[in-house]
Amino acid sequence: MMGENVWRYTLLGTIFTLLAFAIVGQMARIQLNPEQVKYFKEVRAANLGTYRTINPARGLIFDRYGHVLAGDTKVYEVGVELAWVENPHTIALALNVVLGLDYNTVLQKVSQDASPNVVYVVLDNFVPQEKIDRLESYRQEIEDTYQNSRDKDRPSLSGLTYVPHLMRVYPEKDRGSNILGFVTVEGEGNFGVEAKFNNLLAGEPKNVWIPRDPNLVEDMPNIPDGADLILTIDRDIQKAVEDIIDNAVDDNGADSGTIVVLDPQTGEILAMATTPRLNLNEYWRYSEVFKNSTPFNRAISQTYEPGSVYKILTMAAALDKGAVTPDTEFLDRGVFEIGGTFIYNWNRAAWGPQNMTGCLQHSLNVCLAWVASQLGAKDFYNYMQAFGIGHLTGVDMAGEMPGRLKFPGDADWYDADLGTNAFGQGVAVTPLQMAVAAAAIANDGKLMAPHIVRAVVNKG
Secondary structure, three states, X not given: OHHHHHXXXXXXXXXXXXXXXXXXXXXXXXXXXXXXXXXXXXXXXXXXXXXXXXXXXXXXXXXXXXXXXXXXXXXXXXXXXXXHOOOHHHHHHHHHHHHOOOHHHHHHHHHOOOOOOOOEEEXXXXXXXXXXXXXXXXXXXXXXXXXXXXXXXXXXXXXXXXXXXXXXXXXXXXXXXXXXOEEOXXXXXXXXXXXXXXXXXXXXXXXXXXXXXXXXXXXXXXXXXXXXXXXXXXXXXXXXXXHHHHHHHHHHOOOOOEEEEEOOOOOEEEEEEEOOOXXXXXXXXXXXXXXXXXXXXXXXXXXXXOHHXXXXXXXXXXXXXXXXXXXXXXXXXXXXXXXXEEEEOOOOOOOEEEOHHHHHHOOOHHHHHHHHHHHOHHHHHHHHHHOOOOOXXXXXXXXXXXXXXXXXXXXXXXXXXXXXXXXXXXXXXXXXXXXXXXHHHHOOOXXXXXXXXXXXXXXX
16 A cells, blocks of 8 residues: 555655745745846835935025025925825815815826835925915814724825925015026026026935835934025115116116126126016916017126227227327217228217317217227227127126127128227127126226125035
């Protein structure tokens, strides 16, 4: 009898031995296969917790006297932990009423089963504190009412979570908006100092492991806030010039206007106002406000022919070189020929005998063209370069344009350009360039680099 069953025992032993080897081999394969190892780690990680990017608080922006021009406020990301959802209908209804979300869309998202790949779903973001308080009040009301109920369909907000984070806010709305720029929901600075100093303001984000087991939670790592900026801007002067320019544009039916106020001795920009301006708390209206490629800040991003204001640069250059003196006499006959082109005054009149002071007082094109000819093309353009015409000023804001000054030897420069450039025609400058050049005259010929950031406060 025993002899007859030996082969059976042997067969079973062989089968179990092979199964054991197969199991061991499969375990070895799984542990040694990088793809399998990665998959199981992902499954384990999804059940134990998740990595989240923690962004530090973005640095604040102040005016020169400490008034906050750009700050941060706490808002929330609203989502659900799918494994903890008890009543999808209650969550969808609550978010429809409080947050205005579509009921069916929310219901579909929160009704799905949790899986290794989907354990958490974002339902809304940038939700203000007052709406979170309403949801929490509703949650508490439900718990108080149904705390003893065993009905599996009882109302419940279980699974609904709120993740706090910071959102950029601008207390002054559109004041100084062309200077500041704005920050998108992705945390990227656009235009102005928000773009120029984005990395400093944003700080360094860190990936942090967030366990689902509260017993495994560790203290959050210290993540330094972004650096603060103190601008040279005076908020009161900024408001005043914005009011002035708005009224001037309205009164004159102009398309736009720009004002730059700076300290000639330091290059500090005290105010920079232009139109249009955007309420930075509603930055998504950008394309509505800035139509047809309108520059965000005309003071640095749009060039124009300066015209007669440019005459002070021509006269300053000639005086400094000694080509003329304030008392140099000039007989204005109403026309001056240079390079085959005839130059006329703004009213086509002849103003007779003048000295250099009279030429500027009466803004005489004929006289200034003659002054440039006395200075000579080489010296004239060297001085214009020294004034910074045709070059970036290097102002610490994003989006600056260099303008253009033609030179002898350029394909589109002609002898007549010396005469017309002398009174600001055929020259392209930004308002800031022109202001910086004029400020150099007020500062005994010392041209200061314009800047809008007075100080950076980083880690104290």
